[in-house]
Amino acid sequence: MPFRKPPLESAARRPETVRMPVLGIETSCDETACAVYDATRGLLAHRLHSQVDLHARYGGVVPELASRDHVARIAPLVRETLAASGIGFGDLDGIAYTAGPGLIGALMVGAAVAAGIASAHGLPLIPVHHMEGHLLAPMLETPAPQFPFTALLVSGGHTMLIAVEGLGRYELLGESLDDAVGEAFDKTAKLLGLPYPGGPHLARLAERGQPDVFRFPRPMTDRPGLDFSFSGLKTAVLVALPRAEGEQARADLARGFEEAVTDTLVIKCGRALVQTGHRTLIVAGGVGANLRLRAKLRALAADKGFTAFFPRAEFCTDNAAMIACAGSARLIEGRKPDGPLFTTPRWPLADLRAPGVAA
Structure with a gap:
């Protein structure tokens, strides 16, 4: 399957009544994370596994080790997060994943899992810019900006x-x-x-x-x-x-x-x-x-x-709550989640556009 960037804009708007939960997956570097976010009820559950101990002996992140650990951790973490949220795959409205920027091998692990879940359950697949996730992380708080x-x-x-x-x-x-x-x-x-x-x-x-x-x-x-x-x-x-x-x-x-x-x-x-x-x-x-x-x-x-x-300290560092939140916002506000699966290690924030805005 090709890994390339689809268009981010769409003139179509989803109905304002869409408020079902979105599963977010984050594997851009050395944290494996999952979260379920609902635009009405807020954050339902989030889980994170840090690879700090794995990389500490090397004094920095080793990309190959990061990717392998994501492979081992991601599926159990998805199951644990869904169980904590009290919902199943059939209750989800979309699957959001970090598409970039980040370590390409690590990104591909999360993207592949997200695509598999989306395909198996007929759900929209929503690629999220990692930096947009951070920008929207304060939206997880009450009151939100x-x-x-x-x-x-x-x-x-x-x-x-x-x-x-x-x-x-x-x-x-x-x-x-x-x-x-x-x-x-x-x-x-x-x-x-x-x-x-x-x-x-x-x-x-x-x-x-x-x-x-x-x-x-x-x-x-x-x-x-x-x-x-x-x-x-x-x-x-x-x-x-x-x-x-x-x-x-x-x-x-x-x-x-x-x-x-x-x-x-x-x-x-x-x-x-x-x-x-x-x-x-x-x-x-x-x-x-x-x-x-x-x-x-x-x-x-x-x-x-x-x-x-x-944001709370736990949402300052890489996490999936911000990815699920950003994915939910994109889905509700008109982002058409179609096109091929993609990941990219470099993705300028300026490439993102508002829903419905042509290039």
């Missing part, structure tokens, strides 16, 4: 500011020119000798540090624009590392790095909100779980009079 809003998407592979006018209406405002912010966290953690995955360990170490012992630059904040650059911070940490002797000094260095990163993100978010005129900011992606970043953005929101939305 309303369109339009500005989104900060921060993860191990992405750092982006996006103007979100509605479903499929996304404008990239700025992005990292080199390392993603999560990547910068992981690389700095490795310099400090912290275990994989390094970002959460660095944040915990930084909690014990003093903020002004190590002062690092806030990159690209002294010039206009909304792009980011974090590779230089890693170099600055490497230069400062010989001065970080002892556990307290290492904590101080971690704190200095975290302060520099979070200050940079907050400054750019403030600029983005001025540029868009939006009064709502949502934060998504794994780094969105960082407590210091959340505290600073809440303080900025209180000072500037906008509202900040954050």
Whole structure:
């Protein structure tokens, strides 16, 4: 079966009465996840298996091992999720799966399982953009944000500011020119000798540090624009590392790095909100779980009079709840889920369009 991209738009609209549950499957990298989401009742069940222990000995994700583990885990996880939701395959209204971007082998596992379920039960198959899933993750919360809003998407592979006018209406405002912010966290953690995955360990170490012992630059904040650059911070940490002797000094260095990163993100978010005129900011992606970043953005929101939305920490990292939610939104709002099964390791968010909008 060919693995290529079908058109995402359709002029046809599904009836507004469609509110049956959607099963979501996520296998883009090193988490195997399933969820059932209903547009009326919300999230009915979600399950996730993390491969962190599998990859820790290698200091990073090994794609072949990731794919094999997805194969072993996905079918039992689907059964467990459906059982927890209290529904069966016959009660579903569609099957959503992460089609990209991600590791191609890992993506193909989830796509194949989703296609098999959809074919066996005569259900629509809904390919979901991984980043759109993250953008819509705050919709899982109560209250949920309303369109339009500005989104900060921060993860191990992405750092982006996006103007979100509605479903499929996304404008990239700025992005990292080199390392993603999560990547910068992981690389700095490795310099400090912290275990994989390094970002959460660095944040915990930084909690014990003093903020002004190590002062690092806030990159690209002294010039206009909304792009980011974090590779230089890693170099600055490497230069400062010989001065970080002892556990307290290492904590101080971690704190200095975290302060520099979070200050940079907050400054750019403030600029983005001025540029868009939006009064709502949502934060998504794994780094969105960082407590210091959340505290600073809440303080900025209180000072500037906008509202900040954050998904729960479990929905910041890769998960299937956001995929099921995005799939449900696409199905209800007019997305025609036809065309061949596809996966793609690279898929610019700008390629997504609103339902009913021609290319």
